[in-house]
Amino acid sequence: MLSNASKYAIRAVLFLAEKSEMHQKYSAVEIAEALEIPNHFIAKLLQQLAKNHIISSTKGPNGGFYLNAKNLQLKVCDILNVIEIKKVFEGCFLGLPKCSDVNPCPVHHVVAGFREKILVKFEHQTIQEFADEVKLKGTFISHKGLSPSI
Amino acid sequence: MLSNASKYAIRAVLFLAEKSEMHQKYSAVEIAEALEIPNHFIAKLLQQLAKNHIISSTKGPNGGFYLNAKNLQLKVCDILNVIEIKKVFEGCFLGLPKCSDVNPCPVHHVVAGFREKILVKFEHQTIQEFADEVKLKGTFISHKGLSPSI
DNA sequence: TATAAAAAATACTAAATAGTATTATATTAA
DNA sequence: TTAATATAATACTATTTAGTATTTTTTATA
Ligand code: SF4
Ligand code: SF4
Numbered sequence: 001m002l003s004n005a006s007k008y009a010i011r012a013v014l015f016l017a018e019k020s021e022m023h024q025k026y027s028a029v030e031i032a033e034a035l036e037i038p039n040h041f042i043a044k045l046l047q048q049l050a051k052n053h054i055i056s057s058t059k060g061p062n063g064g065f066y067l068n069a070k071n072l073q074l075k076v077c078d079i080l081n082v083i084e085i086k087k088v089f090e091g092c093f094l095g096l097p098k099c100s101d102v103n104p105c106p107v108h109h110v111v112a113g114f115r116e117k118i119l120v121k122f123e124h125q126t127i128q129e130f131a132d133e134v135k136l137k138g139t140f141i142s143h144k145g146l147s148p149s150i
Numbered sequence: 151m152l153s154n155a156s157k158y159a160i161r162a163v164l165f166l167a168e169k170s171e172m173h174q175k176y177s178a179v180e181i182a183e184a185l186e187i188p189n190h191f192i193a194k195l196l197q198q199l200a201k202n203h204i205i206s207s208t209k210g211p212n213g214g215f216y217l218n219a220k221n222l223q224l225k226v227c228d229i230l231n232v233i234e235i236k237k238v239f240e241g242c243f244l245g246l247p248k249c250s251d252v253n254p255c256p257v258h259h260v261v262a263g264f265r266e267k268i269l270v271k272f273e274h275q276t277i278q279e280f281a282d283e284v285k286l287k288g289t290f291i292s293h294k295g296l297s298p299s300i
Numbered sequence: 301t302a303t304a305a306a307a308a309a310t311a312c313t314a315a316a317t318a319g320t321a322t323t324a325t326a327t328t329a330a
Numbered sequence: 331t332t333a334a335t336a337t338a339a340t341a342c343t344a345t346t347t348a349g350t351a352t353t354t355t356t357t358a359t360a
Contacts, residue, residue: 003347003348004347004348004349005347005348038348038349038350039349039350040349040350040351041348041349041350044349058356058357058358059355059356059357059358060355060356060357060358060359061357061358061359062357062358062359063356063357063358
């Protein structure tokens with residue numbers, strides 16, 4: 001549903017959000033290692049995000065990526081709008097035409113309901129809030145030392 | 151979420167299910183034209199389905215693809231098991247590790263709920279039932295003459 | 301001001317998915 | 331038994347997504 005690129009980007013931003021209180025910067029390499037994401041791949045994504053002012057960066061020694069106060073108030077879907085080219089929640093789940101509540105397909109209510117809910121989440125929840133929720137609930141964003149559960 | 155291949159396959163089977171009362175056979179070309187799907191692509195998918203006994207076929211003049219009574223009692227997910235290589239509903243939506251109800255990610259309940267529901271649909275609803283529901287509710291499975299709504 | 305650290309930019313390879321073309325085989329019916 | 335029709339099989343090309351490598355630019359600091 002989401003591309004690897006989008007998933008990586010979200011996790012990287014969550015990582016930076018979690019660290020944002022310390023006002024420290026993290027290099028692409030550090031982030032890649034922490035999240036076990038391909039080094040150069042995440043670097044490219046971070047650059048795209050920085051270019052679009054979703055995250056912040058400074059070059060040179062002691063430089064790196066970080067989130068400022070403004071970044072933290074952006075929405076989760078702002079990340080997706082940069083990384084995910086094709087709109088994620090568009091297009092028919094079954095490739096059928098003319099979807100509507102009038103002539104719904106057998107999965108209409110399940111799919112439409114899901115899309116509605118996840119979209120509201122992504123459009124309304126700030127990166128800050130998202131990260132806080134992750135922290136509060138003890139969700140792991142790093143695979144390190146964990147065997148995959150799914 | 152689903153590949154084009156899976157979507158095409160489902161629509162093709164729905165098409166055959168709808169026609170199954172007439173005990174007529176349809177060539178790959180006819181199906182492709184009716185559903186506006188690439189000719190050779192759907193032919194290949196139909197062959198795979200026939201090989202795995204999800205649909206039936208006969209060669210030669212007046213041959214073609216069709217569904218017998220047994221085919222109609224198969225489940226929708228039987229189609230996906232043939233076409234979709236990687237399991238559709240596995241893997242974390244956000245690429246996070248250790249998903250569970252104990253430490254849920256911010257979209258856990260939305261995603262887990264959706265997966266549960268759609269999986270139940272696909273595993274329990276027969277092709278016959280699926281097609282009947284489509285017919286009853288007037289869902290379009292062909293794009294012909296329709297401008298896309300989404 | 302030289303050096304090193306890090307982002308930024310560019311260019312590339314690999315793998316997966318999507319789609320096309322060609323040939324072989326089976327079946328029916330004239 | 332030959333011709334036509336349709337599936338079946340094989341092999342190919344194109345596009346998208348994923349991932350890698352190399353070079354350039356910026357900047358802190360020694
Ligand atoms: S609800 Fe059904 S018809 Fe509508 S977009 Fe989703 S799968 Fe397609
Ligand atoms: S519920 Fe959340 S943590 Fe679990 S698989 Fe889905 S996205 Fe990942």
